[in-house]
Amino acid sequence: MPEVTPHLQPQTASTLVERPVEIDLDDPELFENRELSWLDFNDRVFAEACDPRNPLLERVKFLAITASNLDEFYSKRVGWLRRQMRNDPHVRTIDGLTIQEQLQLVRDRCEATNQQMNETWERDLRPALAEAGVEIVSYDSLDAEKRDELRDYFVRSIFPVLTPLVVDPAHPFPFISGGSLSLALGVREPGQTWHFARVKIPANRPRFIDAGERRFVPIEELIGAHLEMLFAGAEVSPWQVVRVLRSAVVGGPGEEAEDLRDLIESELRMRRLAEPVVLEAASDIPDNRLELLVEELELDEEDVTRSDHFVGLADLMEIASLPMGSLSFPPFTPEIPSAFLHIEDDRTFFATLRSRDVMVHHPYESFDASVARFVEEASRDPSVLAIKQTLYRTSPDSPLLRSLIDAAGRGKQVAVVVELSARFDEANNLEWARRLEDAGVQIAYGSPSMKVHSKISLVVREEPSGVKLYGHIGTGNYNSRTARVYTDLGLFTADETICADLLAVFNDLTGFSREPDTSTLLVAPFNLRSELERRVRREIEHARAGRPARVIFKMNALEDPSFTQLLYEASQAGVQVDLAVRGICRLRPGLPGLSDRVRVVSVIGRFLEHSRIYRFENDGEPESFIGSADIMKRNLDERIEVLTPIRDPALQEQLRDTLELLLNDRRQAWHLNDRTWTRDETSTEDGVHATLLAAAPFS
Secondary structure, eight states: OOOOSSSSSSOOOOHHHOOOOGGTTOOOOGSSHHHHHHHHHHHHHHHHHTTTTTOOOHHHHHHHHHHHHHHHHHHIHHHHHHHHHHHHHHOTTTSBBBBBHHHHHHHHHHHHHHHHHHHHHHIIIIIHHHHTTOOOOOGSSOHHHHHHHHHHHHIIGGGGGEEEEBBTTTBBBOOOTTTTTTEEEEEEEEEEEEEEEEEOOOOTSSEEESSTEEEEEEEEHHHTTTTTHHHHTTOOOOOOEEEEEEEEEOOOTOOOOSHHHHHHHHHHHHHOOOEEEEEEEEEOOOOOOHHHHHHHHHHHHGGGGEEOOOOOOOGGGHHSSSSOOGGOOOOOBBBOOGTTTTTSSSSHHHHHHHHHHHEETTTBOOOOTHHHHHHHHHHHOOOOEEEEEEEESOTTTHHHHHHHHHHHHHTTTEEEEEETTTTTTTHHHHHHHHHHHTTOOOOEBBTTTTTTOOOOOOOEEEEEEEEEEEEEEESOOOOGGGGTTEEEEEEEEHHHHHHHHHHHHHHHHHSSSSSSOOOEEEETTTTHHHHHHHHHHHHHHHHHHTTOOOEEEESSBOOOOOHHHHHHHHHHHTOEEEEEESSBBOOOOOOTTTTTTTEEEEESSSSSEEEEEEEEEEGGHHHEESOOBBBHHHHHSSSSEEEEEEEOOOHHHHHHHHHHHHOOSSSEEEEEEETTTEETTTTTSSSSHHHHSSOOOOO
């Protein structure tokens, strides 16, 4: 099990004990660094790969997820730090560290994690897989008959795709695309000078080639064994695998385009050519070959990470996905929400929503039988006049989008706000936007300066009593694939005030207004921050008056500095602050006189904790909200986000029970004390996820 240790030693705790009333809430020591806190989170994911309580293939999956997370971190955050270094390397962030200091600390942490991941793969997981009958083997270890079979496969399916590139006076150093694997080697005519050569490994072929009997040969070994076919007549030196990651931070503030779609397409082209941020190479790569790569990529030695065993661990997801039930978690099938279980047609579907609010909890309750069905029923219902929808991320085979296209084909007014700049999903969203537009759907793209991150849907229906609105507000994306593995919440409602507010938000998104006029929904960047802060301050007043006071927040990240300070104030005033934070947490709980009434847990397990819940005790008249926003500056001030109140007392209680289960989990929860995350690794209890399954369904 990897150690999850504090990256900075607390320096002011003793001072806080002596003079708590004089604590300066602007003191940088009170804030965790954003980048290092995220790396703490990735360490907690990595711990699942090391946890023998998890089935073997699940451990491999968590290792692949950790590696994929780290790749994205390099592209996003290291790319950002490198860019800031050019502007002002000595500027300090809220935690007191300069950009230069952060970049060095981040490089050291990433290098340590890479080494731990490779050691865990080679020392623990690979041998355990072999013992279970799954082997990663070399091409040369196979018998002659099997080598001939794989050679035939290479000739048919891989060789035609490959393009060997040699660096010589007639051929410049080749462009190496971000994320791709390559073989780096030397070639020469007999007796002549050696030249650097690169063979790109095609990403559209499996990384692991099935050699039968659950044996798999890495594709680089198969290519490396047949280099004589690519460099006929030449001498070939031993090869090594290399990989470059490029920055995802391209463009700059203030960029404008007449068409936002053109701007995003331009950004995608720029990202392909973006500056490299790290070079990963096999540890046996010759120094002269590595020096050439570093020079041509314009990197520093600190930007190189060497691997003794395996380059590109994220590709182990192929192995983790093998259909071996005994080595994986038991199959999980979401339930159909009870409110929708016996509904036969659209009339009874919408009648159910008229009678009461329905809240669903994915993946425990089916996304397809609730959210996707909501849009499907609306598309077929002749009484439905219009459907309005936001899309941030969705799956390539989305049934929801097919329903929107069908609705447009039936003559309904369909308007979709597509967020083209959802990081790494831009190309997919561009394609869907074109398909929707071709089908007659009205498409809006939001704004280049403000992402539309809200998860909202609105159906307009003609009924005997007049036009009626039906809404859905969720915490997660309209993505049927991720809904099977992300925990998210969604509220279906016909509440007139909520639906009227949704209509105002959509009018703001597709039209032009200074601010949507909402009376119930909390909408960023307009009133969400101020309304959440007002409610925290109300709890502070309750505590000072001697009344019970408590806030419980569940979110992906607590990053916003001013809100962190406000939670410190709340704790000092006597408010119990309970936080379930999956990832970044700037706050240091447990500091006497400052945050001794703050509890922070992070639940990492089979399902990704993605829902956002905000509960305020309010002296026995609690208020609860769910929605798309985390407590991050970008969510509160720089994106379109929506939180909805949960008004039904029964649903409020079920939300409270869910929060308590998370806070008191004894199997998957990590607990933050000051700067150190710890977990009871001896517990064999089933944990929060099994408990939630046994809980009363929201619907």
